[in-house]
Amino acid sequence: MLQRGPGDPAFQVDADGAFWRASRTPAGPGTLRIARQGAEIEGRAWGPGAEWLLDGLPALLGADDDPSAFVPRHRLVHETHRRHPGLRLIRTGLVLESLIPSILEQKVTGVEAYRAWRLLLRRHGEPAPGPAEGMRMRVMPDPRGWALIPSWEWHRAGVDAKRSSTILRAVRVARRLEEAASMDLAAASARLRVIPGIGPWTAAETLQRSNGTPDAVTVGDLHLPGIVGYALAGVRGADDEAMLELLAPYAGQRYRAARLILLSGRMPARRAPRLAVRDFRGM
Secondary structure, eight states, X not given: OOOOSTTOTTEEEOTTSOEEEEEEETTEEEEEEEEEETTEEEEEEXXXXXXXXXXXXXXXXXXXXXXXXXXXXXXXXXXXXXXXXXXXXXXXXXXXXHHHHHHHTTTSOHHHHHHHHHHHHHHHSEEOXXXXXXXXXXXXXXXXXXXXXXXXXXXXXXXXXXXXXXHHHHHHTXXXXXXXXXXXXXXXXXXXXXXXXXXXXXXXXXXXXXXXXXXXXXXXXXXXXXXXXXXXXXXXXXXXXXXXXXXXXXXXXHHHHHHHHHHHTOOOOOOSOXXXXXXGGGO
């Protein structure tokens, strides 16, 4: 959920299967290593943000999530829920960390968005503290760092003016946006959507990660309505309205239901070619 494509400078999995995250916390940059030791989880952290990351580790792993509130209403969802009893919704407590890559993913292919995130962090982020520095991991820029990225660097990363302008508007009020991490879904979504360029899709994609909100279903997605429609009703080409109707029995838990549907692997066959990756030189 937190890795933004292969080669994400802020997220790696090492040869031992341990997860490494480089984050910009309220206390400063930090690196977190999460490894499983038998039945236990071991967390180690480095940098000014180390203590903040370790304090937030239980929530990151889903300790604050309450899966008992979920009741499957469809056979497919029930079977998937049974096969994944340990599924928990993560909570990072960091809004900007999920908001900026979500903005980069607006209306482009995943390949384009992941490339942009990778290039921007490598050129404008800072080395992650601790041993991750040798792994070439990077911490994303602080709000001022994002604001100082020149226009040609956005262009070089393949980010059009609409998305870069949205990011610049967001970082100007970064502190106010970070407050959304402690709000309920309605208030947090409203706080994010005050920014022009941030709509329901971007808000949901952000809050799923920063807040671990179980009802933050993604509306406006190119693929999700069709997947939900096919999985729950066997229909193709479902739109947002049809998806929300099918998910209505899961009110309060619609994001969790969507996650389980995706985990089921029941997808409609692709009937159209993939979106072509744009040549950013022509933007």
